Amino acid sequence: MSQKASTKSEDDMRPEYDFTKGVRGKYTRAYQSGNNLVLLDPDVAAAFPDAASVNRALRVLAELAKQELPAGGTPQAPHRSPRPRTKAAEGRPSKPQRRRAAG
Numbered sequence: 001m002s003q004k005a006s007t008k009s010e011d012d013m014r015p016e017y018d019f020t021k022g023v024r025g026k027y028t029r030a031y032q033s034g035n036n037l038v039l040l041d042p043d044v045a046a047a048f049p050d051a052a053s054v055n056r057a058l059r060v061l062a063e064l065a066k067q068e069l070p071a072g073g074t075p076q077a078p079h080r081s082p083r084p085r086t087k088a089a090e091g092r093p094s095k096p097q098r099r100r101a102a103g
Contacts, residue, residue, distance in 0.1 A: 040054070048054045 040048075048057070
């Protein structure tokens with residue numbers, strides 16, 4: 001004893017929705033061809049002003065991921081030249097300290 005489907009049209013659409021010029025299946029072919037839509041969490045989306053900046057960041061990340069890891073398994077930051085050392089960092093007394101010692 002199966003129940004018959006309701007023949008009464010239950011229209012739960014709001015009156016302001018107008019689909020009279022709509023085209024059914026307009027984007028179906030593009031979707032089936034491999035559309036890759038990704039929804040970002042709100043906190044992640046807030047970090048990017050537009051889609052182009054998201055794509056740039058992901059391209060940089062993809063390039064970093066392609067790089068081979070060293071034997072330790074952690075990526076190394078690009079080498080930067082060291083900052084010039086100050087006299088205090090070298091263990092030498094500063095000029096005022098040398099004057100007091102000489103006086």
